Amino acid sequence: xxxxxxxxxxxxxxxxxxxxxxxxxxxxxxxxxxxxxxxxxxxxxxxxxxxxxxxxxxxxxxxxxxxxxxxxxxxxxxxxxxxxxxxxxxxxxxxxxxxxxxxxxxxxxxxxxxxxxxxxxxxxxxxxxxxxxxxxxxxxxxxxxxxxxxxxxxxxxxxxxxxxxxxxxxxxxxxxxxxxxxxxxxxxxxxxxxxxxxxxxxxxxxxxxxxxxxxxxxxxxxxxxxxxxxxxxxxxxxxxxxxxxxxxxxxxxxxxxxxxxxxxxxxxxxxxx
Amino acid sequence: xxxxxxxxxxxxxxxxxxxxxxxxxxxxxxxxxxxxxxxxxxxxxxxxxxxxxxxxxxxxxxxxxxxxxxxxxxxxxxxxxxxxxxxxxxxxxxxxxxxxxxxxxxxxxxxxxxxxxxxxxxxxxxxxxxxxxxxxxxxxxxxxxxxxxxxxxxxxxxxxxxxxxxxxxxxxxxxxxxxxxxxxxxxxxxxxxxxxxxxxxxxxxxxxxxxxxxxxxxxxxxxxxxxxxxxxxxxxxxxxxxxxxxxxxxxxxxxxxxxxxxxxxxxxxxxxxxxxxxxxxxxxxxxxxxxxxxxxxxxxxxxxxxxxxxxxxx
Ligand SMILES: Cc1cc2nc3c(=O)[nH]c(=O)nc-3n(C[C@H](O)[C@H](O)[C@H](O)COP(=O)(O)OP(=O)(O)OC[C@H]3O[C@@H](n4cnc5c(N)ncnc54)[C@H](O)[C@@H]3O)c2cc1C
Ligand SMILES: Nc1ncnc2c1ncn2[C@@H]1O[C@H](COP(=O)(O)O)[C@@H](O)[C@H]1O
Numbered sequence: 001x002x003x004x005x006x007x008x009x010x011x012x013x014x015x016x017x018x019x020x021x022x023x024x025x026x027x028x029x030x031x032x033x034x035x036x037x038x039x040x041x042x043x044x045x046x047x048x049x050x051x052x053x054x055x056x057x058x059x060x061x062x063x064x065x066x067x068x069x070x071x072x073x074x075x076x077x078x079x080x081x082x083x084x085x086x087x088x089x090x091x092x093x094x095x096x097x098x099x100x101x102x103x104x105x106x107x108x109x110x111x112x113x114x115x116x117x118x119x120x121x122x123x124x125x126x127x128x129x130x131x132x133x134x135x136x137x138x139x140x141x142x143x144x145x146x147x148x149x150x151x152x153x154x155x156x157x158x159x160x161x162x163x164x165x166x167x168x169x170x171x172x173x174x175x176x177x178x179x180x181x182x183x184x185x186x187x188x189x190x191x192x193x194x195x196x197x198x199x200x201x202x203x204x205x206x207x208x209x210x211x212x213x214x215x216x217x218x219x220x221x222x223x224x225x226x227x228x229x230x231x232x233x234x235x236x237x238x239x240x241x242x243x244x245x246x247x248x249x250x251x252x253x254x255x256x257x258x259x260x261x262x263x264x265x266x267x268x269x270x271x272x273x
Numbered sequence: 274x275x276x277x278x279x280x281x282x283x284x285x286x287x288x289x290x291x292x293x294x295x296x297x298x299x300x301x302x303x304x305x306x307x308x309x310x311x312x313x314x315x316x317x318x319x320x321x322x323x324x325x326x327x328x329x330x331x332x333x334x335x336x337x338x339x340x341x342x343x344x345x346x347x348x349x350x351x352x353x354x355x356x357x358x359x360x361x362x363x364x365x366x367x368x369x370x371x372x373x374x375x376x377x378x379x380x381x382x383x384x385x386x387x388x389x390x391x392x393x394x395x396x397x398x399x400x401x402x403x404x405x406x407x408x409x410x411x412x413x414x415x416x417x418x419x420x421x422x423x424x425x426x427x428x429x430x431x432x433x434x435x436x437x438x439x440x441x442x443x444x445x446x447x448x449x450x451x452x453x454x455x456x457x458x459x460x461x462x463x464x465x466x467x468x469x470x471x472x473x474x475x476x477x478x479x480x481x482x483x484x485x486x487x488x489x490x491x492x493x494x495x496x497x498x499x500x501x502x503x504x505x506x507x508x509x510x511x512x513x514x515x516x517x518x519x520x521x522x523x524x525x526x527x528x529x530x531x532x533x534x535x536x537x538x539x540x541x542x543x544x545x546x547x548x549x550x551x552x553x554x555x556x557x558x559x560x561x562x563x564x565x566x567x568x569x570x571x572x573x574x575x576x577x578x579x580x581x582x583x584x585x586x587x
Contacts, residue, residue, distance in 0.1 A: 021401075021536050021537070025400050027399065027404050027406070032406075055398065063562075078505065079400055107380075110376060134383070134400070136399075137384045138369075138384070139371070139384065141369075142372040142373050143372045146377060151450050152367060152369070152373075173512070176457060179339065180501065181339050181450050181452060182451050187449075194511065199424060234411065235381035235382075236409065236410055237409055237411050238408045240406065240407035241407070244404065247548075249561050249562065249563065252563070252568060253567055254555075254568045255567055255568060257573075259569050260575070260577025260579075260580070261578075263551075263567065263578040263581075264585065267582075273585070
């Protein structure tokens with residue numbers, strides 16, 4: 001790896017502000033939208049931030065001129081997830097927020113995020129999580145690759161960057177095989193929770209993040225028509241949502257030497273054997 | 274009623290349960306057609322016809338590129354049929370094909386679908402199965418990815434002859450993503466996790482030895498699953514991981530052994546019909562969702578249960 005010759009990389013890492021999975025999550029029965037109080041940086045996007053920052057660190061560090069821009073689209077609170085990404089090492093932040101974005105489905109979300117990447121300009125690499133923990137669709141990264149015309153390297157179990165060739169290699173499971181896939185930049189990379197171990201920001205990193213900037217943008221600022229996104233710009237509509245009744249605890253028994261038999265009795269009673 | 278197009282990367286004369294469910298769902302729509310991105314044998318074509326499929330579009334490719342060929346096949350078949358509904362498997366690869374084409378043709382994509390009505394109202398799972406949501410397309414073709422075990426597999430009675438069309442596609446060798454290497458995964462004799470009626474899963478509590486879990490699975494003809502703690506420890510392949518970042522299962526019976534029941538693990542199994550949990554710790558959260566909880570040592574309980582099942586079967 002020749003550190004001097006590395007052309008600086010411009011990386012956008014997409015982070016989503018989502019309801020904390022550790023709490024009960026609710027869909028409002030009137031608006032049919034997810035209650036977004038108690039939101040945090042999606043834990044799966046921490047792997048994306050880690051992947052982006054590690055690529056920079058392995059190629060001369062931020063001193064070499066690389067940028068990792070943590071970007072989000074979301075309501076007011078979403079800025080907090082960008083700040084968390086800055087603590088984990090991203091160099092600056094972008095927060096796209098506009099009332100007109102409310103109710104965006106994946107097609108509209110990817111439109112807005114692609115416009116955000118275009119607004120940044122000259123982006124070499126977009127890094128995302130494997131899935132948001134609220135929508136759980138795993139489709140936004142592929143949609144971004146389609147919209148931006150970038151190579152799609154998604155669901156990476158492992159990532160390697162060859163700075164000299166400006167080429168990425170990932171491992172990905174497909175059918176009954178594990179593939180090694182390669183592509184030249186620009187690319188969209190999504191990483192799984194197998195790809196790395198996200199760092200825990202220390203006091204120094206938290207202090208350093210305070211000096212980094214988060215730029216707030218609305219749709220007008222990135223030149224996107226409000227009618228292209230939000231509920232109007234979406235191609236799907238949610239028309240109903242019901243909470244499944246919570247599972248109830250059944251019988252709990254202590255094993256006093258016969259629990260294996262009791263297990264089989266239960267299977268027989270329920271006609272499972 | 275809209276017309277339906279089903280996509281498969283591969284299709285053999287012994288289709289998976291998930292594939293048969295997709296064909297059954299399609300048979301309720303107009304002119305069910307299928308697109309397959311590789312060769313389809315005569316025997317496999319007969320299977321398609323038995324589900325009422327009227328048209329098959331195929332094209333195979335030897336190019337060592339990733340995803341491009343499949344995308345071209347589905348796109349070409351979509352143009353040829355003008356289908357209002359495209360049905361895909363729920364795996365990541367199939368989702369991504371649907372996602373790209375939904376963008377390309379300004380259509381709609383809905384994932385994790387468990388049912389679709391004739392006027393394209395899809396029912397889907399949300400928030401790790403804790404909600405059931407109805408959604409519908411408001412523009413363009415609907416691309417829907419179907420969760421396995423959602424639909425009763427039922428071949429259509431009428432046997433309409435199947436027309437086959439070989440698609441003429443442009444060479445995709447200039448595609449952006451190349452396959453540099455491919456490693457086959459170890460094959461297993463056990464049922465596939467997503468399709469199994471019974472799953473026996475082990476966690477950190479197996480302490481390195483999946484023997485008792487596998488033994489009970491074999492007695493029950495079950496698939497073997499695991500928590501992330503067990504796959505991260507390298508005791509079993511990552512393919513066995515059940516949960517938020519692993520496989521989602523909804524079997525008739527899920528037996529959880531030595532697994533505490535973290536939210537990310539529950540996300541992958543809490544819609545199982547019956548749950549039995551074996552854990553040493555009476556306070557393990559998994560007991561909150563178990564129909565039968567056993568406070569005990571899995572190394573004792575599992576072998577005893579396996580032996581008892583074999584005894585009763587004999
Ligand atoms: C981003 C992210 C994604 C994740 N995705 C997943 C996922 O997809 N799937 C998943 O499973 N986890 C996932 N996790 C991890 C999850 O949070 C838990 O850490 C994990 O599920 C714990 O596995 P475990 O229950 O086997 O281990 P532990 O929590 O350590 O529990 C082991 C249990 O075994 C019991 N035990 C020990 N010995 C015995 C014995 N002899 N007999 C009976 N019981 C015994 C103990 O009482 C304990 O309850 C994810 C975490 C993160 C942060
Ligand atoms: N509103 C958003 N803001 C930023 N990133 C997002 C947003 N929605 C999706 N993403 C990115 O896309 C990935 C996959 O999301 P999804 O397709 O919704 O499962 C996430 O892990 C994020 O990296």
